[in-house]
Amino acid sequence: MVQPKGNSLLDLNTHSEPSNLPEKATWWKKSKNVILVLVFLLMSALLGAFVVNTVINGILEDWIGINLRWQRMCMSKECVSAAHELIENMNDQVHPCDDFYDFACSQFVTREWIPDDALEVSQFSLTEDHVHLQLRKIFDEYLPGLSTAPANLTLWHNQACMNVSRIYELGLDPLLDTINEFGGWPIVKQQGELPRFEAESSSLVNLSRALFTQGMGTNFLFSLYVGQDVKKTDEYTLYLDQPDFGLNAKYLNLGRNHSFVQAYRAFSSEIAEFLGAAQDGPRNKAIDEMLTFEMNLSNISASWEERRDKKLLYQNITLRDLSALCPVWDWTFFVNSLKLTPTQLNEDQQIVVIGKPFISQLKPLLAKTKPTTIKNYILWRAIKSWASIIGGKIQAIIGKYHRALVGAKEAKPRWKTCLQATSATFQPLLGKFYVEKFFQNNTSRATASEMISRIKDTFQNNLRKLDWMDKKTKSRALAKLRHMDEFVGFSDLIKNETIIKTFIQGLKLDPQEFFNNQRKINKWRIKQRWMKLGQRYGAIDSLTDETITVVNAYNDLFANSIILPAGILQGAFFDDIRPKYLNYGSLGFIIGHEIIHGYDNIGKQFDEQ
Structure with a gap:
């Protein structure tokens, strides 16, 4: 009988001579071939499924533009519209690292044209055009049915301006x-x-x-x-x-x-x-x-x-x-x-x-x-x-x-000239009608206010981290930021009929006499303002300063406040329904700009009060 070799590594891996003793049968030895076959089949199935999925997904995306991952994308009307506008303005033939402006905006520059009565075309002017059309609708459809003193004054001023035959x-x-x-x-x-x-x-x-x-x-x-x-x-x-x-x-x-x-x-x-x-x-x-x-x-x-x-x-x-x-x-x-x-x-x-x-x-x-x-x-x-x-x-x-x-x-x-003249004269009244017609049940104010709050928080955090600013200056800057107020959309004062009546008190207009109306308005304005000498700034004054339909934003240095009129809470600047990152990239930039005005070479001259 041949004795088994010693228990060496070589011995465990090479058996030059088979043992004459029968080996004990195990579960693995009995089933390994079947299991290996099953594992091979399963791996083949998974690999096949992956390949098929990749091919089909690629075909669908390449051939008919359907993205099977659409569930993770915003597909609302507002999102699709925003994406369409961005794509329409972009030039995908330019690499963004070479010329980002050309990449992002060149198609807008090529597509848009400057009307003969305008000086420029921008997102601001396009949004202003939209607001002007909304205001025209107010004059044509909304005001004639109100028959109130504020509505009549606003309407009569515009009608007198539009009465070109009488003016000529x-x-x-x-x-x-x-x-x-x-x-x-x-x-x-x-x-x-x-x-x-x-x-x-x-x-x-x-x-x-x-x-x-x-x-x-x-x-x-x-x-x-x-x-x-x-x-x-x-x-x-x-x-x-x-x-x-x-x-x-x-x-x-x-x-x-x-x-x-x-x-x-x-x-x-x-x-x-x-x-x-x-x-x-x-x-x-x-x-x-x-x-x-x-x-x-x-x-x-x-x-x-x-x-x-x-x-x-x-x-x-x-x-x-x-x-x-x-x-x-x-x-x-x-x-x-x-x-x-x-x-x-x-x-x-x-x-x-x-x-x-x-x-x-x-x-x-x-x-x-x-x-x-x-x-x-x-x-x-x-x-x-x-x-x-x-x-x-x-x-x-x-x-x-x-x-x-x-x-x-x-x-x-002519309708634009008259609209702007009436808006300049009766901005609080026109703003009131604008809100009633186009801003009822609108959640934009809350969303924009939240944006201001978040941007102020970020600004505050960054301000605290500045290592080049001394403690006293930083403390004053933080105090100004803490007290910085915001007025978004419009003031609720426009809903106060008593204040509205006080605002127009003493003014009478003729719907046929534009020149004389303007003289009356100027005299009324001067009298209103001069009668305030020695008085304190009050609610009626806040109403007078309203800029509801203006497509712009402001930092009121006197009041240490950010003002976002209703006019700018739309268009390319803002949409309450679309993804937040779009709003922060547009209106958020404007909010940050206005906050900084509180610290520029004029803003720094006004304290937190």
């Missing part, structure tokens, strides 16, 4: 009659020299007061108004500031040879000729002197950049001190002569002077300028402000000037 029937008469109330435009009447003004006895006082109180303009030589106090934002105070100009000061300061200045001079000359001025040397000389005076006014005014420092510009003095600083006239007498304040003011009345250097240099400039030139300029500014709302061939002159400045080839359709 009146022609220049409303404007000429009004200018003649103030003694006529010397450049047309070629009057002789006016006497040089001396304090309150001068013709300049009477002219300025008349234009102010008759609603024809308050912002020609200076800007005198009642507004929120920059340092005590819950109070109203009296302000004196430099004026706006007929042409932006940055262009006037570039000199007569700038193309915009030349277009502006030609515009004033053509208007003068159209109103009856002779085509001669004296007319041209008067135009040049008027332009020189306006350029001199512009030269002593603060620039846009300088005016960003609100605290430096803010000078709170008495009316007595103002009369010494700018002895054009007795300012206490002048303000009281307007008869707009709740009570007579005395010389100790505080007035905030914005831009003290301009105010201090105004008297010397007026003193060296011919009174006729001053009157020519003041009435030119009034004529320019009002010419756009009268009928006749004067509109062609205005259109030519606008084309030279901004490039628009045509005037806007």
